[in-house]
Amino acid sequence: MSSPLQAHGATHIGHVRTTNQDSYAIVSLDDRSLLCVVADGMGGHKGGEVASHLATTSFAKAFEGVKIDPEQIPERLERGMRAANDLIHVRSLTEPNELFGMGTTCVVVLTVAEQVHWVHVGDSRIYCHRPGHLQQLTHDHSRVQEMVDAGIISAAEARVHPERNVITQALGIPLPLEVDHSDPPRELKQSERIMLCTDGLTGMLDDPSIEAILDREPKSDAAVDALIRAALDAGGTDNITVVLIERKASAKTTPP
Numbered sequence: 001m002s003s004p005l006q007a008h009g010a011t012h013i014g015h016v017r018t019t020n021q022d023s024y025a026i027v028s029l030d031d032r033s034l035l036c037v038v039a040d041g042m043g044g045h046k047g048g049e050v051a052s053h054l055a056t057t058s059f060a061k062a063f064e065g066v067k068i069d070p071e072q073i074p075e076r077l078e079r080g081m082r083a084a085n086d087l088i089h090v091r092s093l094t095e096p097n098e099l100f101g102m103g104t105t106c107v108v109v110l111t112v113a114e115q116v117h118w119v120h121v122g123d124s125r126i127y128c129h130r131p132g133h134l135q136q137l138t139h140d141h142s143r144v145q146e147m148v149d150a151g152i153i154s155a156a157e158a159r160v161h162p163e164r165n166v167i168t169q170a171l172g173i174p175l176p177l178e179v180d181h182s183d184p185p186r187e188l189k190q191s192e193r194i195m196l197c198t199d200g201l202t203g204m205l206d207d208p209s210i211e212a213i214l215d216r217e218p219k220s221d222a223a224v225d226a227l228i229r230a231a232l233d234a235g236g237t238d239n240i241t242v243v244l245i246e247r248k249a250s251a252k253t254t255p256p
């Protein structure tokens with residue numbers, strides 16, 4: 001039996017950056033489970049790239065070859081996030097001239113059959129899409145999100161606020177780590193898709209624009225490409241990474 005879900009992903013350096021500090025991983029863990037990780041690094045010329053790569057590879061190695069117990073998934077995901085945090089921080093101390101202070105956002109989705117679990121730190125996002133509806137599942141760890149929550153600015157004002165890139169949580173930063181997670185898990189229905197992305201997408205495209213593209217492109221590989229093209233057309237001022245998870249189409253049977 002193969003996994004009922006599949007994923008498509010892509011990343012692009014954008015028009016402005018000289019390096020791509022985004023990283024993503026799509027890992028089939030067994031015949032029922034799929035792990036997807038997206039990270040957006042920060043810190044110097046080299047640090048962000050190293051931090052995001054460590055986050056994605058750390059998660060992939062932590063779950064590789066491990067039998068998935070659904071009851072233990074929330075604990076294992078949070079433990080994986082904290083292990084990645086420690087790994088990045090320790091690595092930053094080994095090359096202080098180039099890597100000190102590096103960090104990364106991280107969003108992780110683990111599916112078992114049609115059950116979707118996730119954890120996240122930072123302002124990379126996870127969405128659920130179905131035709132005509134786009135729902136943000138994560139809550140940004142950012143300065144502007146705190147101001148929106150406090151009623152100081154509107155969501156529209158947050159998109160253009162001068163502090164919109166200031167995040168309040170990241171892996172690798174020596175601060176108390178707050179990990180948000182799904183509770184309870186979500187069942188992915190046939191018409192739904194889960195999207196993981198960095199702010200290189202959401203900083204260029206608002207939610208209605210993203211929803212319109214996803215509505216227009218039912219094939220996830222084409223939708224990923226279309227989203228990245230639209231972000232590039234809108235300016236492409238940051239690295240852009242998108243991963244889409246969908247249920248496989250049901251096999252059609254031919255009557256005898």
